[in-house]
Amino acid sequence: MTRVGIAAIALLVVLGVLASASLFIVTQTEQALVLQFGRVVRPIEDPGLHxxxxxxxxxxxxxxxxxxxELPGEEVILGDQRRLIVDTFTVFRITNPLRFYQAIGPIADNIDGRLNSVVTGSLRRVLGNNKLLDVLSADREHIMSTIRGQVNTEMANFGVTIVDVRIRRADLPKENTDAILSRMQSERQRVAAQARAEGAEASQKIKADAERERTVLLADARATADNLRGEGQGQATAIYAKAFGQDPAFFSFWRTLQGYHDIFESGTARLVISPDNDYLRLLQAPPASPLP
Structure with a gap:
């Protein structure tokens, strides 16, 4: 190989090295900064060969x-003095690489600490003006929008745009949870005791009303029975009187037999009378003439 050939090959190698050192590719998922001795010369946002x-x-x-x-759990004091442990995550995009580089440096992960600090501060400020029910209700969307706006304003100087800030989980501290469960149990016990007391009162009232109605019914029944008994006795007396008037001998005979029946029905009764007593006359001698 001649010297000319060797020189040509060496020139091509040098040109290749210079070309590889002078050209670079920016992908569609990247944005770049060209630095000259540590100073930013130009930002590159368009993908392609540069x-x-x-x-x-x-x-x-x-x-x-x-x-x-992702922000680890932070204990926050709400506007109603409730304590809440809140886990959040923040979604952001680097929209100004020059400002980001000037504020943070060449390592993108360095933004995490600063972003967590800003989110935590805004979280404490906004939630400190809201109650627990606000955080757990539909107002939560408005609360998160306020936090996102504050964080976006503070992070604008870092070349970062905040897309979203969300509460991933909101839990009460263990001691608060135990206290709430204890209060819930006490409240349930109070409601149960009140329900039992109201039930006992209603039961006593029902029993009193039933006893009063029973007394009234019994009194009315006794009065009706007495009236009916009086009427029956009056009718019986009238019938007896009428029968006695029709045949006094038969009536006397019948009444005497009835008396015998009442006395001797048990079979163990004893009757002590004088021999000349007229009560047992029918047992001693039947009537002289047959009765009609």
Whole structure:
């Protein structure tokens, strides 16, 4: 190989090295900054093949997709002095790589600590003006919108746009949970005791009303029975009187037999009378003439 050939090959190698050092590719998911001795020369937001000065310039890239940061559980005091442990996550995008680089540096993960601090501060301020029922109701969307707006305003200086801030979980501290459960149990016991007391009162009232109605019914029944008995006795007396008037001998005979029946029905009765007593005359001698 001649010297000319060797020189041509060496030239091609040098040109290839210079080309590889001068050209770089920005993908669709990236945005880049061209730096010259640590100073930003130009930002690049369009994907494709780009050029830079070799050796003197270098390129750093940032992701232009949605990124998320999860905030660990933070204890927050609400407006009604309730304590709440809140877990949040934040979705953001790097929209100004130059400002982001100037505020944070070349490592994108360094934003996590600053973002968590801003979100925590806004979370405490906004939730501190709201009650527990607001956080658990439909007003929660308005609360999160307020937090998102505050965080977006503060993070604008870092080249970051906040897309969303959400509460992933909101729990009461264990001691608060135990206290609430204890209050709920006490409330249920109070309601049960009140229901039992009202039931006992209703039962006594029903029993009193039933006893009063029973007394009234018995009194009415006794009065009706006495009236009927009086009427029956009056009718019986009238019948007896009429029968006695029709045949006094038979009536006397019948009444005497009835008296015998009442006395001797048991079979163990004893009757002590004088021999000349007229009561047992029918047992001693039957009537002289047959009765009609």
């Amino acid at each position: 050029a830079k000065w070799p050796i003197a310039q270098n390129v750093i890239t940032f992701d232009n997709r949605l990124l998320s940061v």
